[in-house]
Amino acid sequence: MNIIPLYDRLFVLPDGIVDHTKGGIILSDYSTKRPTSGTIVAIGSRVQERKIGERVIYGEFAGHKQMINLKGKDVEILVMTESDICALLK
Secondary structure: OOOOOOEEEEEEOOOOOEEEEOOOOOOOOOOOOOEEEEEEEOOOOOOOOOOOOOEEOOOOOEEEEEEEOOOOOEEEEEEEEEEEEEEEEO
């Protein structure tokens, strides 16, 4: 990765967007929601309690979207502060 978060910022790779129901009904773009969980892929120097690889839950509108090159692939990540995280997924 060619970008490093500063201070209390961290990078979260959001889970995929669910575009269909369990029954197989395809949802329109208007009906789909932004993911509210993901995996931490990088942390800043002042992040106290989180670690790379942890799965987290955050608010629907938390963080800022950013495109980066991760392992040779362009992916969209969220740049957020440690305080934007609501819970851990085990």
